[in-house]
Amino acid sequence: MSDMRVLYQEVILEHNKKPRNFGKLEPCTHHAHGHNPLCGDTYTIYAVVNEDTIQSIMFEGDGCAISKASASMMTSRAKGKKVKDVEELIEAFREMMTVEADRTDGPALELSPENEKNMRHLQVFEGVAKLPSRIKCAILPWHALSSALKGESESSTEGDNDEWETI
Amino acid sequence: MTNNINWTEIRKDFPVLDNKVDGKQIYYLDNGASSQMPIQAIDRISNYLKYEHSNIHRGVHTLSQNATDSFEATRTLVKQHLNAATTDECIFTRGATEGINLVAFGYGDKFIKEGDEIIVSGMEHHSNIVPWQLLCKRVGASLKVVPMLDDGTLDFEAYQKLLNKKTKLVAIIHVSNALGTINPIKKFIDAAHSVNAVTVVDGCQAMAHMKIDVQDLDVDFYAISAHKTYGPTGLGVLYGKAELLNKMNPFLGGGDMIKSVTFEETLLADIPHKFEAGTPPILNVIGFGETLRYINKLGLENMAAREKELLIYATDRIEKMEGVNIIGPDVSQKTAIISMTVDGVHPHDIGTILDSRGVAIRTGHHCAQPIMNRFEIPATARASMAFYNMEFEIDMLVEALQEVQEIFS
Numbered sequence: 001m002s003d004m005r006v007l008y009q010e011v012i013l014e015h016n017k018k019p020r021n022f023g024k025l026e027p028c029t030h031h032a033h034g035h036n037p038l039c040g041d042t043y044t045i046y047a048v049v050n051e052d053t054i055q056s057i058m059f060e061g062d063g064c065a066i067s068k069a070s071a072s073m074m075t076s077r078a079k080g081k082k083v084k085d086v087e088e089l090i091e092a093f094r095e096m097m098t099v100e101a102d103r104t105d106g107p108a109l110e111l112s113p114e115n116e117k118n119m120r121h122l123q124v125f126e127g128v129a130k131l132p133s134r135i136k137c138a139i140l141p142w143h144a145l146s147s148a149l150k151g152e153s154e155s156s157t158e159g160d161n162d163e164w165e166t167i
Numbered sequence: 168m169t170n171n172i173n174w175t176e177i178r179k180d181f182p183v184l185d186n187k188v189d190g191k192q193i194y195y196l197d198n199g200a201s202s203q204m205p206i207q208a209i210d211r212i213s214n215y216l217k218y219e220h221s222n223i224h225r226g227v228h229t230l231s232q233n234a235t236d237s238f239e240a241t242r243t244l245v246k247q248h249l250n251a252a253t254t255d256e257c258i259f260t261r262g263a264t265e266g267i268n269l270v271a272f273g274y275g276d277k278f279i280k281e282g283d284e285i286i287v288s289g290m291e292h293h294s295n296i297v298p299w300q301l302l303c304k305r306v307g308a309s310l311k312v313v314p315m316l317d318d319g320t321l322d323f324e325a326y327q328k329l330l331n332k333k334t335k336l337v338a339i340i341h342v343s344n345a346l347g348t349i350n351p352i353k354k355f356i357d358a359a360h361s362v363n364a365v366t367v368v369d370g371c372q373a374m375a376h377m378k379i380d381v382q383d384l385d386v387d388f389y390a391i392s393a394h395k396t397y398g399p400t401g402l403g404v405l406y407g408k409a410e411l412l413n414k415m416n417p418f419l420g421g422g423d424m425i426k427s428v429t430f431e432e433t434l435l436a437d438i439p440h441k442f443e444a445g446t447p448p449i450l451n452v453i454g455f456g457e458t459l460r461y462i463n464k465l466g467l468e469n470m471a472a473r474e475k476e477l478l479i480y481a482t483d484r485i486e487k488m489e490g491v492n493i494i495g496p497d498v499s500q501k502t503a504i505i506s507m508t509v510d511g512v513h514p515h516d517i518g519t520i521l522d523s524r525g526v527a528i529r530t531g532h533h534c535a536q537p538i539m540n541r542f543e544i545p546a547t548a549r550a551s552m553a554f555y556n557m558e559f560e561i562d563m564l565v566e567a568l569q570e571v572q573e574i575f576s
Contacts, residue, residue: 002523003523004519004520004523004570004574005574007519008516008520008574008575013574013575017511038531039515039531039546040531040532040536040539040545040546041515062545063513063515063545064513064514064515064516065512065513065516065575066515066516068513131519133519134515134519137515167297167300167301167304
């Protein structure tokens, strides 16, 4: 399998082509816009949270195959889950994308059995972690979901400034 | 072969092109972002640093005088390249962006007033949009935009309708960095002058690829970038008509731009030094001089003819690919830039797959987001060629694009 086939695994390509939970969710209790100003990838995550559970979640926006598949798989994994479990999953995903790919001493986070399973599914993104220029693509939707759950409406891969200065 | 020039031999003047990165051959097709310097200019910079470095316009010592002479020799070469009337009209800046900002502050803040209008085109690089938006905000002027047509050219009729007696400045790109479109800027400049507006042309993508004659164009300001013209980064030139430069505000204050300083009054230096505060990037200027000598020797017309051959070759091959779309005008109206999209594939994924084959292109909005919005696309994949590129590099580009399509099929 060529390097590119490792990166663009069938699962990623399939989610890119047919993204799950794609579209606007109205009304919703939480939403956040995630944006990578360097490459233009832009997604909005919508969620209905009720009794500490993500009852429904959708996303819309545009970007590369990595970011779109990441958003699609993230929403599939998050739907119907407790907020605290999803927050743990976000941390685990971020860790997978940001720690050195050749780490052998196992995950630092103690994950619930459910999230252990989730992370096995999400391992298709491990190839992205080896490409510094693309890591932000995979993480962007997760940043946006994290912001939405915190009640923030904007997140950017370039800094945390909520107030965007305009001319 | 163009005029019997052996381009394979010429290519050896650019060692980076056949260098391997991580054991991988690189196919450099990103000249629109930054072009490569010939070894002659690299050696010149190296020798200057080893044996000739000193500050300029200051010391009476020989080393300083020699450095000043080498520095000013580049200004003479720039004057010849642009066919400026005098060397005083050629100002060294840190880049074309600084050159445009110099006009916005030096000319704009002094002469553009509330209610005035500034026209830019829908094809501009952000560097020829944002300085004017900032100026409009400072002085209360408004910005008007010349729309772009479906074929990637500017709507001249719409431009003529925008021009009126409130129009005080027209800022326009000579060659589009995103699409390669060569704009008929003489026509745009003449029309601007008919309402007494001054003209600012962004020539970043033009100087390396065609003869520029600022007197024939009758352009008021013309900004170029050295590193897009086979020179070093950190350097640009702003051409300006002397009568305008003389009456403008200075831009940056500091050493070298004054005749005398007291706490009561400071006398400004004459142009071009009025706009060259602080120690300039001396080694870059001297290196760029060697680049211009190199261009003179090879012949800009030969370089342009070779680039046209490469453009036609690449266009023929890419046009035959189903699902690959070239954005922009046909080969007769553009420089050697091919901006494209592949059906069903985001340009960043194209860029990553091409990079895995060693093919270096630019993907993204090319600092020209309004163009992307115009064509309702998020980004394009842009291959930009220079005279030192070879057909085998284009073949590799095509092969890598085929792999993109296979992976995403």
